[in-house]
Amino acid sequence: MEEKKSSSRDYRSLLKKVVFVIIITAITPTVVVSMFILNEFRASYQAKVYDHMELLARKHKKNIDMFLSEKLMDIGWLARSNRFEELSNSVFLNQKFVELQRAFERTFVDIGVVDHEGRQIAYAGPYDLFGVKYSDTDWFKGAMTKPYFISDVFKGLRGAPHFIITVRHEHQGKPWILRATIDFGEFNNLVEYLRIGKSGFAFILNKNGDFQTEPTSDVNPDELVKVLKGDNALNRPSSIFRHKNQEGKEVLYAITTLKNGEWIMVLQQDVDDAFAELNNAQKIALLIILIGSLGSIATAFIVSNQLIKRISMADEEKQTADKEKEIMSQQVIETGKLASIGELASGIAHEINNPVAIMIEEAGWIEDLLEEEEFKEGENLEEFCRALKQINTQGKRCKEITHKLLSFARKTDSRIAEISINALLEEIIYLSSQRAKYGNTEVRTQLEKNLPPVFASETEMQQVFMNLINNAIDAMEKTGGIITLTSKRVGDNILVIVADNGPGIADANLSRIFDPFYTTKPVGKGTGLGLSICYGIVKKIGGDIQAHSVKGEGTTFEILIPQNTEADVPAVGMKGD
Structure with missing residues (x-):
């Protein structure tokens, strides 16, 4: 009974853990992905709002600039098409003023001709401004410095907001000005009826913060100019930014310059109004996420309960326990086999080392004997020397091989040295001939001359290339063929290509050829370790090996070897180690 109660408590505890894990794994990704999507949607919607305001600003900037340019061209044409003597006559000027009013209705309030001293010598309009002197006014000083000039809005002598446009010409070497007053109401209409959402409107300021149009809502121009200067917006053709006003309400501003940067058009909208649709969409999305999370929690309880029932049934079956024991026993046996192989490799290496050392020593002794006088005249002396050199070379190779066997058994690193790839390839070609x-x-060979040396184990690199060449010879055993060895420099690496025109490798086998114990050779002719070891050797030195094959046309192996230093080369392992 006690065992059953304990087991029941364990299953309840397990049920809680499983429910918790399922809830976390189900809800967390949903919440994270949803937050990511909402954030991306928010950024996209913000970009849309910003683009819309920027488009409106550009559109109305174009309209206002075109309006001002047209008026300047109108009075510019009037000044060019008539002589100074004619325009300085008030009767003639009044005729032209009437023509302008017929053409443009009430755009032009009045026109006048001002001489170089600032005195208005001719005037046409509703006010008594003939003979007025403007020499001390800001607009006259600006007009005298530019061929075309547009003043700021000011009240002046008439006591009502207006602004002046002028063109400057010369008569008898002295400048004179044709000025015209633009109807403020018509200019103000260009921005007064601009609406953005429920709260958006527009107005124009100069850089001093003076209104050039009448705003439809309370605006603190001094505060706004201060913000614009802090944001460096006055020095940019256009910009969009947010700012909290004195009431604490966040406002979205779109700024663009007019009149060559002297005026600033401001489009203003409350952020809550601009992003009202976004806020509604976010509320709906959060509600959906909440409902989905509750559904996930309910599903987690149902699924976890069924899962725990199945686990409890599986625990009662003795077959599962027996199978696990059998698997563990098999693993112990395999581990023992691997240990035995390591001990056997170590013993063989020690046994081979002694006769190889004696062989190298005896070869050296024979080489010393050949130096004596009685052998120097021998007919086969050169052949003896070549054979002794080969014995010495292969003896050293045997020592390298036994050292590698010991490295495998003792887990030690292979020895690294500076080697020449071309010399190594030529030696392997000779041994495989x-x-x-x-x-x-x-x-066949295509070896690039003067390749830089690389740091690697000569025996291991010899094993790589020998293995690839032997595999190519085995593949073309029945039909024969051509093996091409290519070496060349590619950037800071050396590329070695081993290509054959044999039967090729099937696509189904190509992706697995570097896996340990995978072979397509008949039983008894291959262990499936050759290419896996090659892969490990090349990867150890920071290189890469790739295989390309076309069935019926041949196979190509590309080995990329970096120009490492000796310290850069770690120990080697097979693919999957």
Whole structure:
């Protein structure tokens, strides 16, 4: 009974843990993804709002600039098409003023001709301004410095907001000005009826913060100019930014310059109004996420309860426990086999080392004997020397191989040295020449000269290239063929290509050829470790090996070897180690 109660408590505890894990794994990704999507949607919607305001600002900037340019061209045409003597006559000027009013209705309030001293010598309009002197006014000083000039809005002598446009010409070497007053109401209409959402409107300021149009709502121009200067918006053609006003309400501003940067058009909208649709969409999305999370929690309870029932039934079956024991026993046996293989490799390496050392020593002794006088005249002296050199070389290679066996058994690193890739390839070609000849295979080379040396184990690199060449010879054993070895420099690496025109490798096998114990050779002819070891050796030195094959056309192996230093090369392992 006690065991059943304990088991029941364990299953309840497990049920709680499973429910918790399922809820976390189900809800967390949903919440994270939803927040990410909402954030992206918010950014996209903000970009849309900003783009819309920027488009409106550009559109109305174009309209206002075109309005001002047209008026300047109108009075400019009037000044160019008539002589100074004619325009300085008030009767003639009044005729032209009437023509302008017929053409443009009430755009032009009045016109006048001002001489170089600032005195208005001719005037046409509703006010008594003939003979008025403007020499001390700001607009006259500006007009005298520019061929075309547009003043700021001011009240002046008439006591009502207006602004002046002028063109400057010369008569008898002295400048004179044709000025016209633009109807403020018509200019103000260009921005007064601009509406953005429920709260948006527009107005124009100069850089001093003086209104050039009448705003439809309370605006603190001094505060706004201060914000614009702080944001460096006055020095940019256009900008969009947010700012909290004195009431604490966040406002969205779109700024663009007019009149060559002297005026600033401001489009203003409350942020709550601008992003009202976004806020509604976010509320709906959060509600959906909440409902989905509640559904996930309910599902987690149902699924977890069914899962725990199945686990409890599985625990009662003795077969599961027996199977686990059998698997563990098998793993212990395999571990023992691997240990035995390591001990066997170590013993063989020690046994081979001694005769190899004696062989190298005896070869050296024979080489010393050949130096004596009685052998120097021998007919086969050169052949003896070549054979002794080969014995010495292969003896050293045997020592390298036994060292590698010991490294495998003792987990030690292979020795690294500076080697020449081309010299190594030529040596391997020589060693493989007889086998290639019997296999009716021709080995060709395309070796780039003056390749820089690389740091690697000579025996291991020899093993890589020898393995690839032997595999190519085996593949073309029945039909014969051509093996091409290519070496060249690619950036800071050396590329070695081993290509054959044999039967090729099937696509189904190509992706697995570097896996340990995978082979397509008949039983007894291959262990499936050759290419896996090659892969490990190349990867150890920071290189790369790739295989390309077309069935019926041949196979190409590309080995990319970096120019490492000795310290850069770690120990080697097979693919998957």
